[in-house]
Amino acid sequence: MTDNTDASVYDVEIEALQGGSADLGQFRGKAVLLVNVASRCGLTPQYAGLERLHEQYAARGFSVLGAPCNQFLGQEPGTSEEIAEFCSATYGVTFPMTEKIEVNGAGRHPLYERVVGFADAEGHSGDIRWNFEKFLIGPDGTVVARFSPQTEPESAEVVAAVEKLLAG
Template sequence: MTDSPVRSIPFTDAQGTEKTLDDLGADVVLVVNVASKCGLTPQYEQLEELQRLYADRGFSVVGFPCNQFFGQEPGSVEQILEFCSTTYGVTFPITDKVKVNGKNAADLYKELKQTPDAGGKAGRVEWNFEKFLVSPDGSVQRFRPKQKPNDPEIVEAIEAALTR
């Protein structure tokens, strides 16, 4: 696909296999740090709606479970997958648990966090459900946790990235 650094950074999927964003077969990827016991957890429903709406156009959401925010993702990967499937009907890929902040942050997140949000602020992930839209060329757009997945700004960014 590309030789974009962000698209070629390895991470571990829920089955323990090393993957990259390019390996997913999607041209446009929405990377989201997720948690099962968070006030924002209902965003899973909108993330799945985006997945179903745009998957056939080369889009995928990827959920990266993270337990760094008040222990809101305490379960095993198997428990997380079961929760996502039974509660929200999630069909998009969920990875192994990651850290998104600090010295032990996943390499992908170290790279993604360099991208500023619409207000020009880069750096630490603020909370669960922060979103990073990665385009085919490796460019990244950042959306903060409280911005819902079906927010017109995010939907327009996905559609624009899919038509590049």
């Protein structure tokens, strides 16, 4: 694995969930919480917290960015349209979503190549462990924090990291 943790994620090319470029460059100068998401996972209810976090901090230059992934027990099997419909109808998701990608292995998307070298508070770096692993990305496009899949989006540690980043 190449350590690309100092390279900006905002330079990576990736498609949006429903086609066309996701244009990560739009996030330059902002804070982003990148999350590999899935619609049929025990952690799927985290979508609600992710949406609330997105709404709470959007005006201050923050966005959640969902990256659907089907690598963990096939828990994101749907088409782009099915994923978008599920997220909107079930959780009212308004934050941007990328195309369905792989986050581990030989097919790992370059976006995740740029972030997996960053260690979380417990020292875990490398492969994504499960759906809903979270990476807080700073305005310069580099990772500043990593959170385990079980860490709730509105947990004190995530909120504190977002607040600190937005405070400059």
